[in-house]
Amino acid sequence: MNADGGSILSAQNLTIRFGGIAALADVTFDVAPGQITGLIGPNGAGKTTCFNCITRLYQPASGTITFNGEDISRVPPHKVVERGIARTFQNLELFGSMSVLDNVQVGARGGAPQAREMLDYVGLSEVANRPVRSLPFGARKNVELARALATKPRLLLLDEPAAGFGYEEIEVLGQTIKRIRRDFSTTILMVEHQMQLVMGICDRIIVLCSGKKLADGDPASIARNPEVVDAYLGGGC
């Protein structure tokens, strides 16, 4: 439990190894409801691995994940979305041959009307019937967002939402993420490298480095933390 008096997601002592390398070693953190939490760290720190453990794509060797008071460590991966966890992917994982609408409808709680509403929300109603692969990169990222929102998530996991975006697009993205938190009263956990975005919108930041948790705190304290600065400047962890 963290200082804010509650957590919607709690990872306890997560450890997972890939061929002898500990991708996560005894990582413990909490995510407070209603907050935007940033998960940062150098390449290979274990951020996406962490997401994959939460969404049950990976089975941690040890440790537990509690969501909304329920231990989800044994929940089958395709049942995670029912619990209220939805995600986007670092490298887009859309259903390429399907229409934009069909993409969003997979997993949509309220079927086609709900899917249309979400497309409207991200501004893609006009292209609802186009094949998703015919869309430009930025629009496809928004399809992923709409698809996740259509599941009515209580926790939204964003894996590098700013990847491939320019300065101005990142400004807009930051506004969008804050708007999503407000409009859907959802909690957001976000993996991101783009410090402008992370420092701008996160309430709390968790820093991973080489599979271990390095630091955990508000943006100002993280920015001042000498260990974090060292890790980012190549000093190792």
Added chain:
Amino acid sequence: MSLRILTTAAFAVVVIVLPWLIPGFFTFQLTYVGAYAIAILGLVILIGNSGQISLGHGAFVGVGGYTVAVLLQSLGLSYAFSIPIAAIVCGVLGIALGAVALRLERVYLALATFALAASVSPLLKRFKHLTGGVQGISMPSPRAPQTLQHVMSNETWFYYLTWGIAALLFAIAFKGLHGHVGRSLRAIRDSEIAAVAFGVNPVFYKTLAFGWSAAYAGVAGALLAIVTAYVSPDVYGIALSLTLLAGAVMGGLDLMWGAVIGGLVIEFLPLWAQGINPALSSVVYGIAEVAIMMFMPVGIAGALTRFKALRS
């Protein structure tokens, strides 16, 4: 949407009227086309939508054929019972194969299903007491019910039965593939990890696709056996599996009505090739197949759709 209804209705009219305009033997051939179309539709579901390959669907056609032959001949059951039973038997076997297929991908799955196709005809020869061994099982030709005897020929009656069943199975496939099930199958095909993250159970849907398509192959096999009035092991070799696959690919794996085109192609293309040069018929057939795939890589149905899209 209304265009789709219009073309479907026009096609239905053609199917209904045709037997009254053409010679009896042609009706007989078109009955084969209907049965092939059902089997190929199964492949459209499996390969086109769920993205799993099968080089072994001829095996299910064989099991369907033998099931119906045994039920009709040894147990004296009617078509109304034996055809659905053939579908169920093949559906269950398909689910079993689907469960194995979960552990295999692409070329390995192709090889495993190929082995299945190769094993059917030796197995049929081995269990003589049930299958009649190399001699197979003969059945009486289909006969129209008493009340229809003076209205239509036996060929025409069975033609209608076959195309009626095909219409039903196409309608089921249309409903399934255009709804939640089809979307889930295609989602798994396009990105399994995203499908899982959005609530699709890949084990369930992949196995379902195998069972569903095998059941269709079983019905096709039952109809082919009845219209031929004979089953024998060598009909159900690897060649049949490959012919069905070729029909599915040439017709167009993405579109349901590609299955009808595929049925027409595998029934009539070899005959056409025979007419061109009886000595080199398989060479002509092969060249024609290569030509279709070169000029219409998405199949004939896909090419027609693209042509229509280009014009509008």
